Amino acid sequence: MFTQQDIKFMKRAISLAKRGIGYVNPNPPVGAVVVKDGMIISEGYHERYGGFHAERNAILNARKRGVDLLGTTMYVTLEPCDHYGKTPPCTDLIIETGIKRVIIACRDPNPISGDGISKLQRAGIEVMVGLLENEAKEVMKFFIKFITKKLPYVTLKYASSLDGKIADFNGNSKWITNELRKVVHKLRREHMAVMVGAGTVLKDNPQLNIRLVRSKKRAPIKIILDWEGKTLDRCSEQNVYSPESEVIVFSKRVDYPVKNHVRIVKAREPIEILKTLWTLGIDSVLVEGGAEVFTEFLPFADEIYAFYGLKVLGDGRDIFAGISNTIDTPFGFSITKTLVAKNRSEFLVVMKRCSQV
């Protein structure tokens, strides 16, 4: 049904979509290419939250250069929207442009987007759906979870020694892995928010911003789990409270005098916290520790990035705190990727919850 050409063009659309990851949340990153006589004549992607959709950018890019799109084929990674949001419906623009055929990787799971496929078909446009659907879904995984489950996508990230310790007996945890730290900063760029416990803030005073990779944003939203308000008492001393990005603190008291970029919410249970993040429009959260936070959010994790450094620490801090599983307790994750650092002394194992593999 789909040709090698089709696959090639959709791959290009997916790679364009990826450029939006981390900048469009909680919108989906989407890419589009327009093809005439076997050649790409225009491209576009959703670049930032509130900006034009991929289809509109592809069409506008053509118009700017006076390129006529009559009779062409559009490849787009997500079903074009048929509603007025921050921008008018893409369907109308596609129809008006005279595009003859639209090939879509993945239907829009969002009911408010309207039925874009029917609208296009009623206008006489040939529509095909499902090309490289899984690859496209992977790029939009935050959005899909956010829309269909009304919860943010949760990624757990830990850096451990070979023997499962995230800190040595002195509590020191910098850097168990070093060369692969870039991957962590890429994860921070991709996710809309990062989360840590108050203990980690007080002990490590982390910045939790994006440093080792190029990024259009300085930091993700920072979420601090601080039921007792221990970091709130001294927030001016903590890097994490820097005004470079919004900070959300979950605490039992909400009446601390804090700056404008800090919001305090009363919630303690992981599910409550995740639901709150959803209502705040946060589609993805990278859980960075410590051990108690890992344990509490493990049941909600969609993906785990497990970094291991070639060290043996022995007595030290376990990755997880307060777990007692037997050997036949199902874990429910599956390895999707492994990576060995060039220095050959660190490795990464990426795992996804099985239902989503």
Added chain:
Amino acid sequence: MFTQQDIKFMKRAISLAKRGIGYVNPNPPVGAVVVKDGMIISEGYHERYGGFHAERNAILNARKRGVDLLGTTMYVTLEPCDHYGKTPPCTDLIIETGIKRVIIACRDPNPISGDGISKLQRAGIEVMVGLLENEAKEVMKFFIKFITKKLPYVTLKYASSLDGKIADFNGNSKWITNELRKVVHKLRREHMAVMVGAGTVLKDNPQLNIRLVRSKKRAPIKIILDWEGKTLDRCSEQNVYSPESEVIVFSKRVDYPVKNHVRIVKAREPIEILKTLWTLGIDSVLVEGGAEVFTEFLPFADEIYAFYGLKVLGDGRDIFAGISNTIDTPFGFSITKTLVAKNRSEFLVVMKRCSQV
């Protein structure tokens, strides 16, 4: 200096050598091919301890078929011996056969083998050395360690959960990894001996033999570290004492009444134990646990096979017992290989001591 043809033939010799791994100890596994006019006309390898060397087998295979080896080239993974051991010198046979050229991967580190290269050269044979030397050394790593360090090659093997536990809080450790167990049985086939502590014997009653892969031997030599003699009191109940292979027990008392295939030696310190194994002609030992044994033999390990199962056990038995390293303690190993099981829920990381990578 060496041609693509040369590399091809030496690769073949190395792959023949590998067939002897696990069956020739403490001799080196060696392979040889004889080439005439760009074609392999005979092959041989060292098949079992006490059997003919690779060169002799290659020459005899040709003679059996009436093939004349005059003017041919031999590719052999180790310098031919020039002494009378269990078999006469290979050098004499090569010279007598009229082979014109001998290409050798690796010089013999064993002084008692004599200077085979000079002997061949003095007889007018062209000799070249060093082709695929590292690959050949990897195949003979047990032999090289045994000869040059007067110690056996030590491989540590553990199977752990993601969080560094080799048993759950009940002490249960079967099977943290399942699909990759075949690799363990292959390691048992390759190594001359396996080693466990008395605690592991009493708790798991392991067989420590070779089951999941094809093997010409039923089991490696079994070494039990049992200073207190706890397994010796009830050895008839323990699988590990089966007469399928020799058993060596390190204990403070040596006067237990044991069967003929069991030998008791008084030694406690790891270095003493390893030196004893060397004097007994054991070139390689696979250390299979438990935690105390891993900790004691880690400083002597040449290689680590770290199996991880996708499980989180939390409270449970740590891989290593009684270690307290800081985060900047050097570990000195380097990753040489990673492997993900087909079921995607187990992985293996192989590490080698850096000086040997």
